[in-house]
Amino acid sequence: MTRLRAFAAIALSLALVAGTSACSLIPGLAPDATGEPLIDTTWSGTDSDGDEWGLLFEDDGTVGLTYNGNEYDDATDTWRVANNTLTISIAFSEGVATMTGPYSDGATSVDLEGSQGAATWTLTITQD
Numbered sequence: 001m002t003r004l005r006a007f008a009a010i011a012l013s014l015a016l017v018a019g020t021s022a023c024s025l026i027p028g029l030a031p032d033a034t035g036e037p038l039i040d041t042t043w044s045g046t047d048s049d050g051d052e053w054g055l056l057f058e059d060d061g062t063v064g065l066t067y068n069g070n071e072y073d074d075a076t077d078t079w080r081v082a083n084n085t086l087t088i089s090i091a092f093s094e095g096v097a098t099m100t101g102p103y104s105d106g107a108t109s110v111d112l113e114g115s116q117g118a119a120t121w122t123l124t125i126t127q128d
Contacts, residue, residue: 035079038103041057043125053067084104087099088112099113100112109124109125
């Protein structure tokens with residue numbers, strides 16, 4: 001009987017490991033991205049309006065910005081990753097521009113949708 005219990009315990013352990021590992025393959029059950037791989041990296045792209053963006057994701061949650069060749073580093077420009085979504089907020093004199101898109105740790109490009117008031121655009125950024 002002892003041998004049967006040992007085999008049952010091993011089989012149960014293997015089934016639990018296999019079952020919990022398989023959950024990471026199901027969309028929506030994978031762990032959330034942390035955004036940590038973005039820290040201190042630069043990304044760039046040209047949006048659907050033809051504007052050129054450069055972004056430096058700083059470790060304090062702010063973002064350094066190059067926009068159409070002009071550089072900005074303002075504490076009100078921020079980024080974060082929550083629920084596998086990257087959100088970037090940039091303060092312009094006309095108002096705050098917000099860009100969001102799906103993100104997973106280790107991604108080398110991110111497709112963003114941007115809005116500022118009634119204006120909308122798309123932007124794909126790739127890691128430099």
